[in-house]
Amino acid sequence: MLPPIKDWDDAFANMAHVAGSDALPGLWVDSAAAYRKSGVSVETDIPYGDHAREKFDIVWPDNAPKGLAVFIHGGFWMRLDKSYWTDFAEGARANGWAVCLPSYTLAPEARLSHMTQQIGAAISAAASRVAGPIRISGHSAGGHLATRMMCEDTPLSPNVIARVAHTVSISGLHDLRPLMQTKMNDVLKLDESEAVRESACLLRPQSNIPLTCWVGGGERPEFVRQSQILAMIWDGLDCQTTCQIEGQHNHFTVIEGLRDPDSRITHSLLGIGS
Numbered sequence: 001m002l003p004p005i006k007d008w009d010d011a012f013a014n015m016a017h018v019a020g021s022d023a024l025p026g027l028w029v030d031s032a033a034a035y036r037k038s039g040v041s042v043e044t045d046i047p048y049g050d051h052a053r054e055k056f057d058i059v060w061p062d063n064a065p066k067g068l069a070v071f072i073h074g075g076f077w078m079r080l081d082k083s084y085w086t087d088f089a090e091g092a093r094a095n096g097w098a099v100c101l102p103s104y105t106l107a108p109e110a111r112l113s114h115m116t117q118q119i120g121a122a123i124s125a126a127a128s129r130v131a132g133p134i135r136i137s138g139h140s141a142g143g144h145l146a147t148r149m150m151c152e153d154t155p156l157s158p159n160v161i162a163r164v165a166h167t168v169s170i171s172g173l174h175d176l177r178p179l180m181q182t183k184m185n186d187v188l189k190l191d192e193s194e195a196v197r198e199s200a201c202l203l204r205p206q207s208n209i210p211l212t213c214w215v216g217g218g219e220r221p222e223f224v225r226q227s228q229i230l231a232m233i234w235d236g237l238d239c240q241t242t243c244q245i246e247g248q249h250n251h252f253t254v255i256e257g258l259r260d261p262d263s264r265i266t267h268s269l270l271g272i273g274s
Contacts, residue, residue, distance in 0.1 A: 008181040011222040012076075014140075014251040024252055028084040035087035042086060048102070048125035049118065056102035056122050057082055058129070059089035065098035067132030067165075069269065070123055071258065074140025074171075077107050077115060078187055088258040091266035097135070100126035104145075107188045112144075112176070112198045119145045120155025133165040137269050139255050143172020143213075147200040147230065150209045161206060168212045168269045171223050171251055174200045174230040178222070201230045205239040212242045212268055216249030223251060244268070 005011045015021040036042050041060040048054050069092040073080050082101040089099035102122035104115045127134060138146030147169050148154070154161055176195040179185055196202055205211065211234060213227035224245065231243035246254060246264070257263030267273055 005178075005222060008178050009183055011178070011220060012182060012184070014220060014223075017220060018250045018252060021252060025080070025084065032084055032086040035090070040090075040093065046125070046129075048122045051105055053081065053103045053105045054118060054121070055082070056100050056126060057086065058126065059086065059093050059099040059101070061093050061096045061098060063096065065130055065132065066096040067098070067163075068100060068126055068130040068134045069097040070100045070102070070126070070134065070136045070138075070146075072102060072119060072136070072138030072142030072145045074138070074142045075106075076184055076188075077112055077141045077144075078184065079106065088255065091258045091261050091263060092135075092270060094261035095266065095270055095272065097270065098130045100130075102126075111189065111194065113194055116145060116148045116198065117155050120149060123149065124156060124160050127160050127163065132163070134160070134163045135166045135168075135269050135271070136164060137168040137170060137258070138172065139170045140251065141173060143169035144174065144176070144198070144200065147172060147174060147211070148198065150206045150211065151200055151203040152206065153203065154206065161209075164206075164209050166210050166212070166269065166271055168214055168265070169227070169230070170214045170255055170265070171216065171219060172200075172213065172226060172230070173223075174213075174226050175202070201233050204237055205234045207238040210240040210242075212244060214244045214246065214254065214265060214268070216247065216251065216254035217245045218248035218250045219254070220251070 082103040104118040215227040231241040235241045257265040
């Protein structure tokens with residue numbers, strides 16, 4: 001059993017527990033920019049709404065796409081955007097999938113419930129451009145948004161949700177109530193009602209979509225709990241779930257496999273070998 005948590009700010013403080021992590025955003029920006037210049041076909045800033053952040057990029061495979069993969073970025077709903085992550089599309093792209101990377105409006109300008117609706121709109125717009133199955137992934141706060149797409153109250157239309165073949169929540173946040181006890185809630189402004197409405201573990205899933213919760217074994221214990229709890233609860237609600245605790249990866253190294261066409265996490269997302 002995990003020890004009880006007394007300091008909720010520390011429970012979610014990933015960078016404070018990973019040496020050198022303050023340099024990561026700059027490295028992500030540089031790596032993504034270099035990838036966009038590498039000759040890969042990237043279509044940028046496709047609008048899915050009127051707000052400046054309601055845009056997505058699509059990274060195209062060399063041939064006709066097998067379907068649409070989605071990667072939703074994290075940043076505690078307060079930071080970052082799609083431009084940091086372009087090269088994380090390579091694992092799926094090299095396997096023949098078109099990859100959608102959406103941005104969304106951040107807190108405090110937007111509430112989490114609005115971000116959920118935005119991601120639904122982004123995926124729907126991308127799905128209208130790419131035929132075939134849809135495989136959704138998201139990291140950290142993006143894992144929250146990814147799993148919200150497969151709840152019974154999904155913002156996706158029946159035609160789009162019927163195409164979703166798999167969801168992978170990587171180090172996702174699925175029980176938002178503890179966040180109300182953190183300093184970051186001064187920005188998020190979560191109240192009990194919204195935390196309950198937006199917590200996937202308190203909602204019913206679309207039972208026909210498999211879910212994988214993927215988390216690093218070296219992450220903060222709360223992130224491990226958040227992955228385990230959703231997999232356990234939704235398993236009891238007739239959803240096919242898996243919880244994969246990968247090695248000693250921390251909150252940031254756990255997503256690096258998305259760049260690799262042959263990594264375990266890429267194969268899991270795309271259903272290769274399953």
